Amino acid sequence: DVKVTQSSRYLVKRTGEKVFLECVQDMDHENMFWYRQDPGLGLRLIYFSYDVKMKEKGDIPEGYSVSREKKERFSLILESASTNQTSMYLCASRVGTGVAKNIQYFGAGTRLSVL
């Protein structure tokens, strides 16, 4: 059974705090993704990772960094949280590239509020 787990469903942080969002998948997937979802803007890709220690910027990487030290875990880091980073954050994983393996599996999401 496919499982992508995000460490927190709800998180409240203060401006300037360093924030870690954790995502773990148990499917031995190569690729992992972090998105944020905002009303009217849909899903936007922040960062993605093709393999351990490999990462690429998505469409909106500013203000974020990521870490992929182990295959099953992909962390999103807000070095200094700001109020405009209040959002729903979604993690996803997939087996690898190629049309036949292109389905992404999503976690339940972390709703982050930065005060």
Place this chain on the structure above:
Amino acid sequence: KNEVEQSPQNLTAQEGEFITINCSYSVGISALHWLQQHPGGGIVSLFMLSSGKKKHGRLIATINIQEKHSSLHITASHPRDSAVYICAVKRKLIFGTGTRLQVFP
């Protein structure tokens, strides 16, 4: 102009109605996904297709590569189908803004 356009943005229906949600895109793609997001945030991947048609239960997805258009059909709609439906294309996934569907009993 967005690379992926969905229509309509909001849709209301009576239980039992046949529903169609449309997705048009302007980029070259290898595959198109239809996703379903329920209140509370959980996202489920419904279909991934690169040609033709796929069917799962009451859901049917079609794609026309030449016209760069895909449709998601729901037959005999039910209140539990109420969700946001999102189409996404390309390897890095460029998302449409979603279609919010409400089905009333």
